[in-house]
Amino acid sequence: MDIRNFQITDLDDVLRIQFQSFDDPYPVGILLELFNRGAGFLVAQVGRSVVGYVIFWIKDGSGHIIAIAVDERFRSMQIGSMLLDKAIELIIQNDIFTVKLEVRKSNISARKFYLKKGFKQVKYCKKYYSDGEDGIIMQYTISNN
Template structure:
């Protein structure tokens, strides 16, 4: 059993039962959120789709950052789940097509951003895509989302093109970013080093030892 000194995070395949929390995050993360029906179709019928969710244990919800007046206000505005119940902090999805992993979505609860959960999900996705035989990973990102671009650059994505007026809510352009070959020894070593550094960062940031359990899809 994990203790208050352990930050337990589980990354596992998304299921239909996860959709209530997925949609809760979706609605606050995106101006044009997907519907429950769209996600259910992806999970049940799209053989190219791979979706994962990240769960945070209840101990982390009682991190010292959630204490004091600020913590009280946070809990008043958004009550924490029942003690003992894990909280979904984010999710990610990609489509595997013709040897290419297209990262279609990635989102983290607003109140849990800045704690590297999105980075954990991205790293897991790249490893899972490589395991499924993807040669490269690619994605689109808003030209204004420089924070996300910096994360993708950190993981070896390069800017390779642009899609004009890609986002329907405001006609914003999208940058196309793509990785080097995922299964190359050089990239796998880069990914290994980044994951070690991320674990150390989370240990320091949260003041606890990270216990990460990752489950891949079929």
């Protein structure tokens, strides 16, 4: 498996993965806007296939994980963990030591994954998502010693 920067030719695979993974996926225009504005956008590749991705942003002194997803056929293979680790590594290279993300209250497996990776729940947001579901803000603080 290789983790590399997203290329526009990866878009169809990213769209396929996000439609597998999210009830309310980002429209293609938003994904392209993030890419064009310089968001961190990494993909995991196995053979010739893109099997996962992570999108992150650095703003106002903190990193923000916008989206992370893995093809359902490749889950439980540590690909999501490796993508998240690489995103955090790149955020640290910018002297940023706080990473935040949002997760749906109902997404128990993702919440457990983030807790295992060292994130803490810092805020509960009622009706955060467009369908009215509550969200949880999670934060990871990187020790710089």
